Amino acid sequence: MSGSEDDHSKETGLVExxxxxxxxxxxxxxxxxxxxxxxSINPFYWLGALAVVAFVIQGxxxxxxxxxxxxxxxxxYASTLYIFQNVSYGQFLxxxxxxxxxxxxxxxxxxxxxxxxxxxHKKPREIMWVTGMGMGFVTLGFGFTxxxxxxxxxxYSATKxxxxxxxxxxxxxxxxINFLLVGNGGDAGQLLRFFDLHIVVLPAVLLVLLxxxxxxxxxxxxxxxxxxxxxxxxxxxxxxxxxxxxxFYLLELAALFGAAMLLISVLFPLSLPVAYSPAAAGQxxxxxxxxxxxxxxxxxxxxFEQAGLSAALSFVTLIFVLLTILxxxxxxxxxxxxxxPWYVTIGLVFIAEVIVLTIWGQKTPGQVIPDAxxxxxxxxxxxxxxxxxxxxxxxxxxxxTNQPLPTPTSSPRSEAGRIHSASxxxxxxxxxxxxxxxxxxxxxxxxxxxxxxxxxxxxxxxxLALSTxxxxxxxxxxxxxxxxxxxxxxxxxxxxxxxxVGWNQN
Amino acid sequence: xxxxxxxxPVGSQSQAIFAVYLSIDLIMFAMVSYIFRVSxxxxxxxxLPLFAGCVTLLILLYxxxxxx
Numbered sequence: 001m002s003g004s005e006d007d008h009s010k011e012t013g014l015v016e017x018x019x020x021x022x023x024x025x026x027x028x029x030x031x032x033x034x035x036x037x038x039x040s041i042n043p044f045y046w047l048g049a050l051a052v053v054a055f056v057i058q059g060x061x062x063x064x065x066x067x068x069x070x071x072x073x074x075x076x077y078a079s080t081l082y083i084f085q086n087v088s089y090g091q092f093l094x095x096x097x098x099x100x101x102x103x104x105x106x107x108x109x110x111x112x113x114x115x116x117x118x119x120x121h122k123k124p125r126e127i128m129w130v131t132g133m134g135m136g137f138v139t140l141g142f143g144f145t146x147x148x149x150x151x152x153x154x155x156y157s158a159t160k161x162x163x164x165x166x167x168x169x170x171x172x173x174x175x176x177i178n179f180l181l182v183g184n185g186g187d188a189g190q191l192l193r194f195f196d197l198h199i200v201v202l203p204a205v206l207l208v209l210l211x212x213x214x215x216x217x218x219x220x221x222x223x224x225x226x227x228x229x230x231x232x233x234x235x236x237x238x239x240x241x242x243x244x245x246x247x248f249y250l251l252e253l254a255a256l257f258g259a260a261m262l263l264i265s266v267l268f269p270l271s272l273p274v275a276y277s278p279a280a281a282g283q284x285x286x287x288x289x290x291x292x293x294x295x296x297x298x299x300x301x302x303x304f305e306q307a308g309l310s311a312a313l314s315f316v317t318l319i320f321v322l323l324t325i326l327x328x329x330x331x332x333x334x335x336x337x338x339x340x341p342w343y344v345t346i347g348l349v350f351i352a353e354v355i356v357l358t359i360w361g362q363k364t365p366g367q368v369i370p371d372a373x374x375x376x377x378x379x380x381x382x383x384x385x386x387x388x389x390x391x392x393x394x395x396x397x398x399x400x401t402n403q404p405l406p407t408p409t410s411s412p413r414s415e416a417g418r419i420h421s422a423s424x425x426x427x428x429x430x431x432x433x434x435x436x437x438x439x440x441x442x443x444x445x446x447x448x449x450x451x452x453x454x455x456x457x458x459x460x461x462x463x464l465a466l467s468t469x470x471x472x473x474x475x476x477x478x479x480x481x482x483x484x485x486x487x488x489x490x491x492x493x494x495x496x497x498x499x500x501v502g503w504n505q506n
Numbered sequence: 507x508x509x510x511x512x513x514x515p516v517g518s519q520s521q522a523i524f525a526v527y528l529s530i531d532l533i534m535f536a537m538v539s540y541i542f543r544v545s546x547x548x549x550x551x552x553x554l555p556l557f558a559g560c561v562t563l564l565i566l567l568y569x570x571x572x573x574x
Binding site for chain 2: 015085086087088089090091092240245248249251252255256258259260262263265266269
């Protein structure tokens, strides 16, 4: 008996025996988590898991720094500097902590946008999406609260910008958040609250939300690939057990992520800015960290700069609210990217605007942005993305349906020329319509903000009326063009006669 | 680990060496794990990830020695 057991153990490798030992003691392969489908062995399915890995790294590095950090205005900077200069691998820990924080925010954003494009927010995963958005807000909260802790002139100034923006929110939201973040203790009270939020409250909230999300992931499983309306799961490849197979895959990704963080820390070592003091603060330009720079850049547009701050913050809040309730807005059944042109285009515009605003904010620290410049840059970005998306969908649509553009019969050469000419005219008109729409939206917002701030006058009323009319024209014009395109492809279900004026049916 | 233990843990150059060699360990683990996992599933081990990993390891080893 013992001889045959020895023979069997010699046949299995060391790793298999080790895995088997853990499995027999912990029961890891027995329905701990549902097996993962083979198609999910893809890094894009694991962006959220990598964000959790980043959180774990933050916890480890933060716990070590916690041994030396003292959260009071008099000692915060000194203790941070002590970690840098006197603690073994202190500078390395601080640098890894900072860049992993950045990576966590970036991974959370990529995870959200990937989910947006492949429609993971649709039935039955609506609550997963809302929970994930909550986790995203907590991640931003980590960045906001942690940034103040070193008590440098940069971090203090940036946090003051943030807390001032909170003060512009409507009551009682502003009072509640102010109580949460600042209390009545001045700088000392604020630092202690930020510290408490950063190391206790936010991690606890994140872990609770993570548990809820993991439970729902267990309930619903990994979302199917976007290959059809009703994918047959049996057609996809085998199911992979979580332990040890998928666990090894996650460890691989985590190892590569960790290596990347280490190498980035080597290439871009952190140096501590000067300590905060009123004199030093007077000489520095307050600027939030890069992940809030897009919001700050919106606020720096001159229409929003002063009395319009509430409008700007309400606008940004609206964006976050719309993202959170997305599952209840986007109720369509289809998940295919090729059949969701509007939402995909909106998503691409959002990403492009955030990137442009962030880079622009980095280039223009402390500068007020003129309204015209804001409209040109943001409107131009939106127009460019819409043109690219529009033409891509036209190309995809033509390939999938294999339908030529309808034209009257004539010689092949003149027909090709007419198609070419029609395409050019359609593109030009569409660009003009979108441009008109972008400028009219900017003019509308500007008029409303000025009238709300300084009161109604004849000039602004005329501008408001003209902007509204221009916006209406651009919306109707865009609908007209898109209707004609779909009419040409035979996709119209409900006919609108007024949009078919001049349409040649033959 | 003994080698890394001999480094000055407070100097920035030593910390950079530590980070480089730790990243070498992590990349090696990732490569071994990839081969183990893919072989277990009966799939073909692709040469490109292994080649890229080996090149990266060589570069990092050189960087580590240069820092030293």
